[in-house]
Amino acid sequence: MLKLNHLAMLEAMSLSRSLAETAQRLHISPSALSHQLKDLESLLDAPVYKRKTKPLLLSDKGEVIAKLAHQVLPSIRETQSLLRTTVSPTSLRIGARCHYCFDWLFACLSPLQKRYPELEIQLPQANDFEPLPKLVSQDLDIVLSSEMVSMQGLQCDALFDFEMRVLLSSHHPLASFETLNLEQLKDYAIFCFPVDWADIDLFVQMQAHGIQAKQWIKTNSTQSILQRVAASEGIACLPQWNITRFQDLGLVTSRAIDLRGGSEELKSGLWKTLYAVHRQAANTGSIVEQVKQLLSNAEPYFER
Incomplete structure (x- = not known):
């Protein structure tokens, strides 16, 4: 008897150029895919794809199952999503790939807890720098x-733009400038998070301009960075939201980074976009959509 995982596998194979790509689409290992293929082909007593062909080609029976998968799986997924959203949520688990603390999240999401009194909100873990597999x-x-x-299988939606600012002690020599360029930063040690260099925005910008910092110091904690800069x-x-509280205490100050290179047409500052990533099975009526709507209007909470 055909199973849902057989249909999902043939659906993915029909959209892929190789078995390796199929495994990636299904978020399983190549060995797990091989096991599923063996199980299905044993059930059918026939191959579902043509061996030794590039790109990947399905057999006649494979094509029949793939066609069925494309017909029925969307309806099954939609039904599963609707069933999930008819029950009041009891937990909301949030992760973060951007490695910044989000003190404002609880306040921003407080309307959800009023709407769902039993809801438990779990915020990003400080040292979990790659949460997508958990999603x-x-x-x-x-x-x-x-x-x-x-x-x-994942959907990525833009929430809002935010500015990355240079954090300085209140009596730092660079604090006398209204804005800073990358060249001015090269003589100082720069604190950052222990992530890939490609994910460190300031490092990427300095590398692109051929500028080397005196030293990069990686640390896990936003609080530690703030204290050591102070x-x-x-x-x-x-991000600006990390800086506001310490800045209000007079311990640190911040400056925009001018990347315009003399052009008045470009927007001043190092700006990023915050995205919400979730499984596509979460439909419009789900709590995920409510979260995205609240987060899109989060800016007033940054100052708290």
């Missing part, structure tokens, strides 16, 4: 990302 495995409901995510041990580049 795919349904251990998270939504992931915040400062980069666009393109993965099979102690004049170095500088950092963080």
